[in-house]
Amino acid sequence: MSDTPAPPAVPASQPQRDAPVDDVPQVSLTEIFVGFLVIGATSFGGGVVAYLRTGLVGRRKWIADETFLELLSICQTLPGLNASNMAILVGDRLRGTAGAAVALAGICLPGGILMMAAAMAYAASQGTHVGIGAALHGISAAAVGLVLSVTIQLGRKTLIHWADFAFVALTVIGVNVLHQSVLLVLLVVGALAIFWYRPDRLPPGGHQP
Amino acid sequence: MNQLFGLIAVFAYLSLLTVGGGMAAFPEMKTLVVDTYHWMTFPQLIHLYSVGQMAPGPNMMMIAGVGQWVAGPVGALVVVLAFFLPTGLFTLWVGRLWKRLDHWRWRASIQRGLAPVSIGLLLAGAISIGKGTLTGFDSALLCAGVCGILLATRMNPLPLIGGCAVIGFFLFR
Numbered sequence: 001m002s003d004t005p006a007p008p009a010v011p012a013s014q015p016q017r018d019a020p021v022d023d024v025p026q027v028s029l030t031e032i033f034v035g036f037l038v039i040g041a042t043s044f045g046g047g048v049v050a051y052l053r054t055g056l057v058g059r060r061k062w063i064a065d066e067t068f069l070e071l072l073s074i075c076q077t078l079p080g081l082n083a084s085n086m087a088i089l090v091g092d093r094l095r096g097t098a099g100a101a102v103a104l105a106g107i108c109l110p111g112g113i114l115m116m117a118a119a120m121a122y123a124a125s126q127g128t129h130v131g132i133g134a135a136l137h138g139i140s141a142a143a144v145g146l147v148l149s150v151t152i153q154l155g156r157k158t159l160i161h162w163a164d165f166a167f168v169a170l171t172v173i174g175v176n177v178l179h180q181s182v183l184l185v186l187l188v189v190g191a192l193a194i195f196w197y198r199p200d201r202l203p204p205g206g207h208q209p
Numbered sequence: 210m211n212q213l214f215g216l217i218a219v220f221a222y223l224s225l226l227t228v229g230g231g232m233a234a235f236p237e238m239k240t241l242v243v244d245t246y247h248w249m250t251f252p253q254l255i256h257l258y259s260v261g262q263m264a265p266g267p268n269m270m271m272i273a274g275v276g277q278w279v280a281g282p283v284g285a286l287v288v289v290l291a292f293f294l295p296t297g298l299f300t301l302w303v304g305r306l307w308k309r310l311d312h313w314r315w316r317a318s319i320q321r322g323l324a325p326v327s328i329g330l331l332l333a334g335a336i337s338i339g340k341g342t343l344t345g346f347d348s349a350l351l352c353a354g355v356c357g358i359l360l361a362t363r364m365n366p367l368p369l370i371g372g373c374a375v376i377g378f379f380l381f382r
Contacts, residue, residue: 040266045365048267074307076327077320079225080296083267088297089304100301104293111266112273116285118260119274122253130382136256138377140338141348142370143259145355147232147335152360154229155328164325171329175236176336182226182237185333186326190228194322199314202321 025062027094029102035060036087036106046146048083048107056090063090083107167193212280213287215246220272220291227296229327231269232334239337248279251341258338263370347380 027035035055043051049072057065068090075085084104091103125132159165167189174185219241226234235258243251257278261271269292276288310316343349355369 043265044263045367046262046268048265071304073320074304075300076229077323078296078300078303079228080293080300081227081231081267081269084293084297085300088300092301092304097301100297104297107266108270108289108293109266111261111264111270112285112289114264115257115261115270115272115274116277116282118264119257119277119285122256122260122274123278131378133256134381135374135378136259137342137344137348137381138351138373138375139263139370140255140259140342141351141377142355142366142373143262144335144339144342145352145357146262146359146366146370147331147338148352148356149359149366150230151232151328151331151335152356154331158324158328164328167322167325168329168332171326172333172336175330175333181240182233182330182333183222186226186228186233186330189329190323190326193326194315194318197318197321199318202318 024093027062027099029095029098032091032094032099033102033106035062036091036103037109040107041110043083046150049086052083052086052090062094067093163193163196167196213284216276216279216284216288217291219246220276220288221295223272224292224296226330227269228323229330230334231267232338233327233330234269235334236337239341242275248275253278255338255341259342259370263367351376 039048039051039055053065053068056062057068063071071086071089071093072082074089075082078085084107087103087107088100091099091101093099094103155168159168170189170192171185174180174189175182219238223234223238223241226237239251239254242248242254249257254275257271257274261274262268264270270289272288272292273285276284276286278284280287339352343352351373355366355373358364358369359366
C-alpha cells in the first residue's frame with residue numbers, strides 16, 4: 001500500500017510527475033533525510049515523539065495528525081523505540097523502504113555521533129578528576145527521576161483496572177525480585193495480560209474485562 | 210573481532226526487549242554488558258546511560274557510546290545497526306500489514322494487554338538503574354526532586370539534569 005515505487009528514471013527532484021497516488025505528498029529522499037536529521041539534532045530532553053509531531057504534522061505537513069496517532073499506536077505495541085519506529089513508518093509512507101531507511105539514519109545520526117564523542121571523552125577522563133564522577137552521579141540521579149516521571153505519566157493514562165496494576169507488579173517482581181530475563185517476563189506476563197484482555201472479554205471501547 | 214560478534218548478538222537481542230521504551234531493556238543490558246561480558250562496570254554503564262539522557266534523538270543512542278567504548282567507531286556502528294535493523298524491519302512489515310489486521314479481534318487485545326506490561330518494564334528498568342544510582346539520602350532527594358518537578362510542571366528535563374550535574378559536582382566529590 002505504502003510501497004509506492006518511484007517512477008523509472010525520474011530523479012526525485014524533478015517536478016513533472018503524475019498526480020500522486022493516495023494523498024501522500026511528494027517528498028524527495030533528501031528532504032526526508034534532512035527533515036529527520038533536524039529533529040534528531042534538536043530533540044533535546046527526551047519526548048522525541050512530541051518533536052516529531054510538531055515537525056512532521058505541524059511544520060512540514062507530511063502526514064495528517066490522525067495518521068500520526070495511528071502510526072504511534074502501532075509503534076507502542078511493537079518492540080523498538082517509539083522515535084525510531086515512527087521514523088520508519090513515516091518514511092515508508094512518504095517514499096517506501098528507501099524513505100524509511102533515510103528517515104531512520106537521519107534521526108539516529110546526531111545523537112549517535114554525540115554519544116560516540118561522549119564515550120571517547122568519558123574514557124579519556126577515567127581517573128583524572130573526582131569532580132567528573134561527582135557530576136555524573138548527580139546526572140544519574142536526575143536521569144532516574146526523569147524515567148520515573150515518564151513511567152508515572154504513562155501509568156496515569158494506562159492503568160485503569162486492578163488487573164493492570166497486577167500485571168505491572170508481576171513484571172517488576174519477575175525482573176527485579178526473581179531476576180528472570182526480561183524476555184521471559186515479557187513473554188509470560190505479556191501472554192497472560194493479552195489472554196486476560198482476550199477479544200470476548202474486551203467490549204468495543206470499554207475497559208472492563 | 211570476537212568483541213564485534215558479541216556486540217551484535219547482545220544489542221540485537223536487547224532491541225527485541227524494548228517494548229514500551231528503551232528503559233525496558235536496561236536490566237538485561239546491565240546483566241549482559243556488566244556481568245556476562247565485563248565490557249564495563251555498572252557505574253560506568255549508568256554514567257553513559259545518564260549522559261545519553263542529554264543527547265537528542267531516540268533515547269537509547271547511548272548504545273553507540275557502549276559500542277565506541279568496547280570497540281571504537283566500528284563498534285558504535287555495529288551496535289547501532291544491530292539495535293535498529295531487526296526491530297526496524299519488523300516494524301516496516303507490521304506497519305504495512307496493520308490495515309489488514311484492522312478486523313483481527315486479537316489486535317485490540319494485544320494493544321490493551323501489552324500496555325500495563327510495558328509500564329511494568331519501564332518501572333523495572335528504573336528500579337534496576339536506581340539500585341546503582343541512589344546510593345544515599347542526597348541522591349534519592351535529587352531523584353525525587355526531578356521527578357516531582359517534571360510531574361508538576363512538564364518542563365523540559367534538560368535544565369534539571371544540568372542543574373543536578375552542578376549540584377552533584379559539589380555534593381558527591
